[in-house]
Amino acid sequence: xxxxxxxxxxxxxxxxxxxxxxxxxxxIVKNIPYVTGGHPRQVLDVYSPVAAKNLxxxxxxxxxxxxxxxxxGVQLKPRLFVDNKFIFVSTNYRLLPTVDMETIIRDIxxxxxxxxxxxxxxxxxxxxxxxxxxxxxxxxxALVCTDERYFKAEGLDFSMVKGCVPVDGDTFDIxxxxxxxxxxxxxxxxxxxxxxxxxxxxxxxxxxRAFSTVSHIAKNKGIPPFLIMYVTNDADTSGQAxxxxxxxxxxxxxxxxxxxxxxxxxxxxxxxxLADDPGTKALMAFVNQSLKK
Numbered sequence: 001x002x003x004x005x006x007x008x009x010x011x012x013x014x015x016x017x018x019x020x021x022x023x024x025x026x027x028i029v030k031n032i033p034y035v036t037g038g039h040p041r042q043v044l045d046v047y048s049p050v051a052a053k054n055l056x057x058x059x060x061x062x063x064x065x066x067x068x069x070x071x072x073g074v075q076l077k078p079r080l081f082v083d084n085k086f087i088f089v090s091t092n093y094r095l096l097p098t099v100d101m102e103t104i105i106r107d108i109x110x111x112x113x114x115x116x117x118x119x120x121x122x123x124x125x126x127x128x129x130x131x132x133x134x135x136x137x138x139x140x141x142a143l144v145c146t147d148e149r150y151f152k153a154e155g156l157d158f159s160m161v162k163g164c165v166p167v168d169g170d171t172f173d174i175x176x177x178x179x180x181x182x183x184x185x186x187x188x189x190x191x192x193x194x195x196x197x198x199x200x201x202x203x204x205x206x207x208x209r210a211f212s213t214v215s216h217i218a219k220n221k222g223i224p225p226f227l228i229m230y231v232t233n234d235a236d237t238s239g240q241a242x243x244x245x246x247x248x249x250x251x252x253x254x255x256x257x258x259x260x261x262x263x264x265x266x267x268x269x270x271x272x273x274l275a276d277d278p279g280t281k282a283l284m285a286f287v288n289q290s291l292k293k
Contacts, residue, residue, distance in 0.1 A: 027052075028078075029122070034091070034114035044091040044111055045071055047078040052123025056130065056162065056291055057087045059115055063135025063269070066096045066104060066200060076273025080280065086287075087124035089115055093140075101201055101211055105150055108140050113154035130163045130287055131224075134269040138169025139213070142244065146223055147216040158222035163290040165283065167229045167272075168265050170236040172244040174201055174208040177236060214247045225254035225293075227286040229279060231268055232259035258282040 027048050035042040049055070058081050062069040071090040081088040093107035116126045133141035144150050145164040151157055170177055178198050185192050193199075201211050209215045217223065226248055230241035241257060248255040260268045260279050271277040 027122075032114075034111045039094055041092045041094050042107060042110070043071075044089055044114070046119070046122050047082050047088040047090075048122050048124070049082050049085060052085075052087060054120075054125045055085055055087050055123055056128040056287070057089060057115060057119055057124040057126075058130045058132060058287075059112060060088065060090045061093075061108060061131070061133030061137030061140050062090070063133065063137045064095075066101065066136045068095065069136070075270050080273035080284075084284065087119060087122055089119070096200055097195075101207075105140060105143060105211075106153070108144055109150040109154045109156070112144065112151070113156055116156060116160055127160045128162050128291065129160050130165065130290070131161055132165040132167065133169075134167040135169060135265065136171075138166030139171040139211075142166040142169065142172055142213040142226075143211065143216070145226075146213050146221075147210075148221060158224055161224040162293075163225045163227065163287060165227045165229065165286065166241075166244075168231055168234070168237045168241075168260075168268050170234075170240045171197060171201075171211075172213040172240045174212045175205065176243070177240065178208065180236065180239075213244060217247050217251050217253065219251045223248075223251075223253050225256075225286075225290055227256045227258065227283065229258045229260065229268060229282070231263055231265055232261050234265065237265065256282075256286055 027050055028045065030045045031043045032046060033043050060074060060077060062071055062073055071092045074090050078088045091108070091111040093104050093111070112129070112131070115129065119126050131141045131145055141164055145158065145161055148158065174197060181196060182192070184190065201208050228241045228245050230237045232238055238259065245255050245257045258279060263271070268279055272280050272283060274280055
């Protein structure tokens with residue numbers, strides 16, 4: 001399963017690259033608690049240019065199947081955004097199976113609340129936040145930007161969010177991906193997953209719908225513009241991305257889709273920040289256009 005692939009080799013390679021090309025004028029504050037007296041994973045890192053003031057903010061959610069991953073696995077993204085005069089925030093959250101999926105989503109909302117309340121002290125504009133994530137982080141980003149209950153519980157709303165960028169997720173419609181995966185196992189006589197999407201999201205059809213982004217899209221909710229990035233030759237992520245895009249567009253939400261060619265689930269994320277990367281160009285075009293509105 002793509003969400004459980006280890007990114008160690010990619011991270012090591014890109015970490016080496018980053019050490020040779022440091023971020024210009026960067027300030028980094030790591031392991032900031034976003035919950036007072038909270039769990040050790042309820043922390044985030046802030047990357048900012050020196051003398052930053054009122055800069056837009058990118059809030060990044062790591063992947064890892066909701067079971068693994070860390071806020072440090074950001075590859076080239078901090079350099080990309082700091083060099084372009086953004087504040088970059090990377091968050092951790094508690095993981096399965098220690099907590100359930102709803103708790104994970106609420107951790108993300110709490111982290112966003114901390115950013116909204118405190119990012120001005122790091123030079124950020126609390127009302128210009130882009131919420132992004134890769135893989136499992138893509139599902140989390142898309143959900144908190146469409147299901148208003150999580151932000152509302154933290155005293156927030158969508159008005160502070162300038163855009164949402166889910167990168168190569170396959171769980172925007174959870175009942176659909178469960179049906180596809182289980183049908184594939186049945187048709188090809190493959191072993192069933194012991195802790196697949198059905199179990200991760202609660203093994204309850206009502207929860208599967210509740211944790212699906214497509215269930216919460218509606219007009220006049222203030223849902224922000226979306227850039228949906230995906231790998232074109234992956235049937236699951238491309239299918240889910242285009243399905244999400246159609247639903248968003250049908251409800252009048254400004255939506256851009258970017259299909260990465262000759263890439264992979266890991267590479268489309270790791271390449272963000274390379275000067276000649278098509279995904280990077282699409283991402284920067286989206287954020288710059290969104291800031292003009």
